[in-house]
Amino acid sequence: MDNSNTTAGPDSADLVGLLDRLPHVGRLLEHQLWEAARALSLDRSSRQGRQFAGLVEAGATLDAVLLLVAVSEPERSVSCVSRTGERWFCSIQVTLARPPTTAGMAEADHIDLAAALLSALLSSHLMKTLHPKIHPG
Incomplete structure (x- = not known):
C-alpha cells in the first residue's frame, strides 16, 4: 500500500534512520x-x-x-x-516553545548546508525521544 499521500504525523523510525545516514553523505541527494x-x-x-x-x-x-521547515507541525x-x-x-x-529556550531548539552540522538544515529539522521532530542537541557528522 502506498502511504505517500497520508497526513499522519512523522514516522520516528524513518526520521532516525535518515538522520543516522546524513552524516555520511557529502551533499544532500534527491x-x-x-x-x-x-x-x-x-x-x-x-x-x-x-x-x-x-x-x-x-x-x-x-x-x-526550507519548504519542509515551513510546513512542519508544530x-x-x-x-x-x-x-x-x-x-x-x-x-x-520549535515556535511553540515559550519562552524560547534551548529545550525547544535542535542543532546540527554538516559540510552541506541543505543536509545540515535537514538534520536539524529531523532532530526537531525527534526532540521528545532524543536529546535536543544532535550534531551529526
Missing part, C-alpha cells in the same frame, strides 16, 4: 529529500507537495528543505545558520 518528505508525512497531492516536487526536480535542495523556524571552516551549523526552533 532520494533523501523524498525520504524526508515521506517521513514527515508531506502530502504529495497538496499544494505544498507539488511545490516540493518542483523544487526537487529543479535541483533546489536548500529551498526544498510550527518551526530556522533560528541560526553559520559556517565555521567547511562546516555549516544550523538550528531549528
